[in-house]
Amino acid sequence: MAETISAKQLLRTRSVSPFLLASVASTIATMIQITALGKQLYDMTGRDLDLGLLGLAEFAPAFLLMTVTGSFADRYDRRHIASIGLGVEVIATGMLAFYIATKPTATLPIFVIVIVFGIGRAFVSPATRSMPADIAPDGGLPRLIAFHVACWQASAIIGPVLAGFLFVVSPSWPFIACMILTAAGAVLIQFARPRPDRIAPGNSLAGAQDASVIELGDEMRPAEMLDVLGEQNAEHIAHESLTPTAASGVATKKKRTFHEAFEGFRVIRRNPALLGAISL
Structure with missing residues (x-):
């Protein structure tokens, strides 16, 4: 941290x-x-x-x-x-x-x-x-x-x-x-220019890196998520939300489709505890 x-x-x-x-x-x-x-x-x-x-x-x-x-x-x-x-x-x-x-x-x-x-x-x-x-x-x-x-x-x-x-x-x-x-x-x-290591043109989160190797630090995860889900589960959800399978290729050059807009609902459905953390 x-x-x-x-x-x-x-x-x-x-x-x-x-x-x-x-x-x-x-x-x-x-x-x-x-x-x-x-x-x-x-x-x-x-x-x-x-x-x-x-x-x-x-x-x-x-x-x-x-x-x-x-x-x-x-x-x-x-x-x-x-x-x-x-x-x-x-x-x-x-x-x-x-x-x-x-x-x-x-x-x-x-x-x-x-x-x-x-x-x-x-x-x-x-x-x-x-x-x-x-x-x-x-x-x-x-x-x-x-x-x-x-x-x-x-x-x-x-x-x-x-x-x-x-x-x-x-x-x-x-x-x-x-x-x-x-x-x-x-x-x-x-x-308010974003830091080069956190954002690149066309990709607001991962830049040109492979999302599977991105690890969010403690400061990037809300305290509520850590309290409700625990350190290990919060880290798993943060990682899952950035992988190509969960976010439809956030860090890839694949063409984005309309279903990307609803990905947040799918992440919450797979991780119901996350809804409680957001509600707090």
């Missing part, structure tokens, strides 16, 4: 700071939009049901596209996937800013635009969640995950506060701020 590094050493790593800044910017932007849009919609209709439908419109795409978005995050450069998804969010937010500025009375266009935003978000989330393992230095993954969670929590608090101040000035200002922050996140994420 690699020796844990200090926080100062971690933050000095080239890709870590851009990644954390991108995460903060995009999360604050999302929280600003959720808060301001909820206020705007409630002012328009006065119905609590519309707030629930708004949440459904934003998060339903992530549920419906989860097999596709996860597969994309594993196949292609996660930085590019995240930037494209954030770009879609910028466009959707710009449409909201323009529509809100017209003092609308119809809510249907808002729901349609929010669905577009949700589609972009559906691709951003799996790509960014997987990036810490790609960019963390040896021994730095646990601390990087802690920093990432702390940044998310702080952003989740700051975002709604900013939304309130901006909304008082003008209903469209929160969406303009959201556009700027999201665009900044799309640019910053490109500087």
